[in-house]
Amino acid sequence: MNIRFYNARILTETMDITEGELWVRGNTICYIGDGEDVSSVCKEPGDVILWDREIDVKRNLLMPGFKNAHTHSAMTFLRSMADDLPLQEWLNEQVFPNEAKLKGEEAYIFAKIAIMEYLTSGITSAFDMYIYPKEVIQACVDCGFRIVQVSGLNNFTSSLEELEEQYVTYNDYHELCSYKLGFHAEYTTDKKLLEGLAGLSEKYHAPVYTHNSETKREVEECRQRYGKSPTQLFEEMGLYRYGGGGYHCIWFDDEDIDIFAKRNLSVVTNPASNLKLASGIAPLKKMQEAGINLAIGTDGPASNNCLDMFREMFLVTGLAKLREHDAAVMDANDVLYMATTGGAKAMGLSDCDCLAVGKKADLFLMDLMQPNMQPEHNLTKNLVYSGSKQNVKLTMVNGKILYEDGQFFISEEPQEIYKKANEIVSRMK
Amino acid sequence: MNIRFYNARILTETMDITEGELWVRGNTICYIGDGEDVSSVCKEPGDVILWDREIDVKRNLLMPGFKNAHTHSAMTFLRSMADDLPLQEWLNEQVFPNEAKLKGEEAYIFAKIAIMEYLTSGITSAFDMYIYPKEVIQACVDCGFRIVQVSGLNNFTSSLEELEEQYVTYNDYHELCSYKLGFHAEYTTDKKLLEGLAGLSEKYHAPVYTHNSETKREVEECRQRYGKSPTQLFEEMGLYRYGGGGYHCIWFDDEDIDIFAKRNLSVVTNPASNLKLASGIAPLKKMQEAGINLAIGTDGPASNNCLDMFREMFLVTGLAKLREHDAAVMDANDVLYMATTGGAKAMGLSDCDCLAVGKKADLFLMDLMQPNMQPEHNLTKNLVYSGSKQNVKLTMVNGKILYEDGQFFISEEPQEIYKKANEIVSRMK
Numbered sequence: 001m002n003i004r005f006y007n008a009r010i011l012t013e014t015m016d017i018t019e020g021e022l023w024v025r026g027n028t029i030c031y032i033g034d035g036e037d038v039s040s041v042c043k044e045p046g047d048v049i050l051w052d053r054e055i056d057v058k059r060n061l062l063m064p065g066f067k068n069a070h071t072h073s074a075m076t077f078l079r080s081m082a083d084d085l086p087l088q089e090w091l092n093e094q095v096f097p098n099e100a101k102l103k104g105e106e107a108y109i110f111a112k113i114a115i116m117e118y119l120t121s122g123i124t125s126a127f128d129m130y131i132y133p134k135e136v137i138q139a140c141v142d143c144g145f146r147i148v149q150v151s152g153l154n155n156f157t158s159s160l161e162e163l164e165e166q167y168v169t170y171n172d173y174h175e176l177c178s179y180k181l182g183f184h185a186e187y188t189t190d191k192k193l194l195e196g197l198a199g200l201s202e203k204y205h206a207p208v209y210t211h212n213s214e215t216k217r218e219v220e221e222c223r224q225r226y227g228k229s230p231t232q233l234f235e236e237m238g239l240y241r242y243g244g245g246g247y248h249c250i251w252f253d254d255e256d257i258d259i260f261a262k263r264n265l266s267v268v269t270n271p272a273s274n275l276k277l278a279s280g281i282a283p284l285k286k287m288q289e290a291g292i293n294l295a296i297g298t299d300g301p302a303s304n305n306c307l308d309m310f311r312e313m314f315l316v317t318g319l320a321k322l323r324e325h326d327a328a329v330m331d332a333n334d335v336l337y338m339a340t341t342g343g344a345k346a347m348g349l350s351d352c353d354c355l356a357v358g359k360k361a362d363l364f365l366m367d368l369m370q371p372n373m374q375p376e377h378n379l380t381k382n383l384v385y386s387g388s389k390q391n392v393k394l395t396m397v398n399g400k401i402l403y404e405d406g407q408f409f410i411s412e413e414p415q416e417i418y419k420k421a422n423e424i425v426s427r428m429k
Numbered sequence: 430m431n432i433r434f435y436n437a438r439i440l441t442e443t444m445d446i447t448e449g450e451l452w453v454r455g456n457t458i459c460y461i462g463d464g465e466d467v468s469s470v471c472k473e474p475g476d477v478i479l480w481d482r483e484i485d486v487k488r489n490l491l492m493p494g495f496k497n498a499h500t501h502s503a504m505t506f507l508r509s510m511a512d513d514l515p516l517q518e519w520l521n522e523q524v525f526p527n528e529a530k531l532k533g534e535e536a537y538i539f540a541k542i543a544i545m546e547y548l549t550s551g552i553t554s555a556f557d558m559y560i561y562p563k564e565v566i567q568a569c570v571d572c573g574f575r576i577v578q579v580s581g582l583n584n585f586t587s588s589l590e591e592l593e594e595q596y597v598t599y600n601d602y603h604e605l606c607s608y609k610l611g612f613h614a615e616y617t618t619d620k621k622l623l624e625g626l627a628g629l630s631e632k633y634h635a636p637v638y639t640h641n642s643e644t645k646r647e648v649e650e651c652r653q654r655y656g657k658s659p660t661q662l663f664e665e666m667g668l669y670r671y672g673g674g675g676y677h678c679i680w681f682d683d684e685d686i687d688i689f690a691k692r693n694l695s696v697v698t699n700p701a702s703n704l705k706l707a708s709g710i711a712p713l714k715k716m717q718e719a720g721i722n723l724a725i726g727t728d729g730p731a732s733n734n735c736l737d738m739f740r741e742m743f744l745v746t747g748l749a750k751l752r753e754h755d756a757a758v759m760d761a762n763d764v765l766y767m768a769t770t771g772g773a774k775a776m777g778l779s780d781c782d783c784l785a786v787g788k789k790a791d792l793f794l795m796d797l798m799q800p801n802m803q804p805e806h807n808l809t810k811n812l813v814y815s816g817s818k819q820n821v822k823l824t825m826v827n828g829k830i831l832y833e834d835g836q837f838f839i840s841e842e843p844q845e846i847y848k849k850a851n852e853i854v855s856r857m858k
Contacts, residue, residue: 275747318704
């Protein structure tokens with residue numbers, strides 16, 4: 001499909017706003033400009049692009065798609081089933097027993113609900129960890145959604161052999177899919193498995209990701225076991241030799257921050273989940289000052305429960321301000337960078353990290369003609385502080401429109417997906 | 430207008446869900462039931478109601494309108510003009526100088542932007558304090574929106590005489606409008622004015638409201654001035670003899686909480702604003718345990734910047750969990766009560782506090798057929814943890830539909846309002 005967006009405002013790499021046109025040819029942005037000098041695209045006199053659609057953006061805003069840099073998409077099956085419970089009860093009496101009942105083909109359905117929700121929030125790709133990677137990847141590919149799957153290696157549900165097989169398979173499976181090495185967490189993965197994973201990282205020169213220092217107890221128990229923090233342990237074991245990153249990263253000390261900075265690791269913060277499970281507030285200001293790449297994730301719908309980047313963006317800046325007792329920290333532009341380019345960097349998606357010629361067309365259209373976006377003092381601050389899913393008019397992944405004016409253009413009818421999902425949860429009860 | 434909602438799910442006073450019909454006659458709910466036994470409404474055989482509209486709710490959810498229990502609506506003029514600044518700089522270099530430039534007729538325009546945003550978020554009434562009460566009230570009345578205005582008595586912009594005149598005028602002005610006694614804050618209102626206000630409270634047997642203990646510094650300075658906290662000062666001065674309440678109420682000690690409990694005062698919490706200005710987290714759990722009525726406000730758009738009750742609801746429970754280090758505190762049902770009935774109680778709106786026969790028809794329709802509301806394990810938890818403005822399909826105030834499917838039915842075209850607003854802010858720069 002060739003799609004011409006005209007009469008647009010466009011958020012650039014530098015978080016500035018430019019006005020003009022953005023052209024999509026196939027899955028790629030082929031032109032951004034005033035629509036007058038198009039010699040970079042139409043090289044010969046008489047060259048024309050045949051447009052499948054020409055969209056008048058009416059001076060609304062085209063933005064790079066948000067990158068949801070940490071989630072467990074299929075856990076929509078647990079949404080609102082296990083809230084307002086102490087953390088251990090939540091995990092041991094709700095999450096684990098119910099996950100044990102979930103089948104792969106059911107995870108496929110629930111992943112689709114998450115994908116739809118991502119699209120309503122301008123999210124065009126997700127960094128997903130789950131016990132059914134195959135089914136989650138398939139749901140994404142079937143919907144046309146971009147996924148970076150990360151292995152959740154642990155003592156109970158997976159092995160190094162499976163992991164390596166998946167790594168090889170899904171890095172050569174579909175243009176919408178890639179696969180990273182990862183493990184669930186220090187407290188669920190024994191040292192032998194971690195050593196094996198370090199070996200795979202070495203073999204493939206691959207970065208490694210994991211849940212890291214989400215709770216105070218997790219760090220204390222690791223220190224009891226190994227005499228050091230999770231980050232220090234992973235560093236010593238060689239897991240960070242080729243980069244990677246951590247999810248949550250709340251209970252970090254200065255040494256942990258130094259390691260992340262030195263190894264060029266990404267911190268993926270998950271503020272809504274960290275509130276709902278009473279985990280704490282990540283020291284993002286310190287991390288930012290250390291030059292660490294920051295990204296934002298919703299975490300899974302069992303612990304958030306909303307898959308909404310607008311809510312997360314407000315929380316990133318609001319909680320940093322609260323933590324530092326300073327209303328000036330974590331500027332809106334920095335947060336917007338985290339939600340887009342920072343996320344892409346964490347996920348290895350350098351080809352769709354911003355709106356520029358040659359990049360994949362992963363973008364969304366923000367309706368500014370709504371009361372929450374008015375007046376127009378400052379568009380990026382409006383986006384971060386008062387933006388909402390309600391403003392998302394159109395979401396495109398890899399050049400295809402998957403969501404527009406409240407309608408989904410994925411492989412299946414929403415009502416069918418909801419029906420199947422509710423049948424499954426009825427059976428589970 | 431007579432409007433019949435059928436095929437509905439309806440949120441009841443007890444936060445349960447019932448299924449059936451809800452009928453609106455004029456501005457009042459006249460029937461809730463299965464639509465079969467209608468003898469309570471159509472008393473004679475052959476009695477029929479002529480419907481202006483019959484709306485198939487398609488098993489979506491009718492809810493009592495949210496009550497925004499603390500705001501400064503017209504401050505949309507400052508949205509995104511003054512963010513990411515230290516508190517004092519924000520107040521002294523941005524808010525006050527820009528407010529000095531604002532005219533009453535301009536406040537009227539900006540109040541309309543806020544009203545529109547309220548409607549998109551299912552908010553049907555606002556408890557508003559501002560320097561231009563007359564214009565804000567008029568904007569609400571012209572739009573058909575319900576307002577409780579509270580006087581913002583202070584040393585600089587108003588007098589007791591004006592206040593009393595407004596109190597008398599606006600409690601007998603329009604069915605959509607009422608007026609409460611209030612002052613801006615301890616640090617902006619000298620003791621003589623407060624004594625005068627206590628006199629008016631006594632004269633009219635009227636409750637009194639104010640910003641209270643929003644920042645640590647405010648409480649410390651009050652203790653330096655008077656040797657006691659703001660709450661203790663106001664209690665001793667007789668300001669709470671007829672009830673009332675406080676906005677923010679973050680830096681409360683046990684004695685403050687006791688006073689609020691004893692006097693049946695309401696605490697209106699403003700969590701997004703308290704994050705963005707780095708003010709702190711209110712001790713809501715303790716207040717709840719003391720039996721204090723709790724309500725939720727967005728605060729004004731200069732300090733939030735979003736006027737969205739869904740964001741506030743998530744923050745109320747999330748921040749309480751964080752503060753208490755306990756994921757079990759502040760259950761979703763309690764939060765929903767705060768956002769509806771608790772707010773109405775704080776604002777003196779006992780005739781539109783819930784959906785019941787005889788109550789004013791202030792309600793909204795929540796679209797559940799969206800991915801963020803699926804599956805349907807638990808509707809109230811879905812509402813509080815993953816609900817969004819995107820789900821608000823229709824908002825009705827006093828029996829009139831003011832917002833439906835993204836369209837506004839207020840006195841003026843949105844584009845006209847935005848145009849005027851942007852012209853004003855351009856002049857201000």
